[in-house]
Structures are given as C-alpha cells and as structure tokens.
Amino acid sequence: MKIGMRKPSLKKSFRARTTGKAKRKIKKNLIPGYGKKGIGWLKNPKKAAYNKIYKKTSFSIFDIFKK
Numbered sequence: 580m581k582i583g584m585r586k587p588s589l590k591k592s593f594r595a596r597t598t599g600k601a602k603r604k605i606k607k608n609l610i611p612g613y614g615k616k617g618i619g620w621l622k623n624p625k626k627a628a629y630n631k632i633y634k635k636t637s638f639s640i641f642d643i644f645k646k
Contacts, residue, residue: 584637584640587640587641
C-alpha cells in the first residue's frame with residue numbers, strides 16, 4: 580500500500596457531523612456490540628486490518644492544516 584492523500588468528500592463529512600445522538604442511542608440499544616471498541620476485528624478481520632493500515636499510511640488535506 581502506498582502513502583497518499585485521501586480525497587475529501589463533503590457529502591460524507593456532512594453526514595458524519597449530522598448523524599444525531601438519538602440515532603446512535605437507538606442503534607446501541609438494538610444492536611449488541613454497536614459502538615464498542617474492537618468489534619470490527621470480530622465482524623470482519625480482513626477489512627479491519629486493511630482499515631488500520633490505510634489510516635496509518637494515508638492523510639487528509641485537513642491533517643496538513645492541523646500541524
């Protein structure tokens with residue numbers, strides 16, 4: 580995997596910021612394990628490993644401005 584910049588998505592960013600507290604609360608009550616740390620490794624270890632590596636080797640345009 581190469582190191583690269585993630586392409587920003589305004590649509591996904593907006594959805595992440597507007598998904599409400601109530602929606603998360605409902606999911607937490609209905610789905611066992613929702614919101615728990617490390618559940619991704621149990622559900623889909625291949626995807627979890629990929630995501631961990633991707634997160635460490637890529638950066639966002641917003642990360643440049645944070646430094």
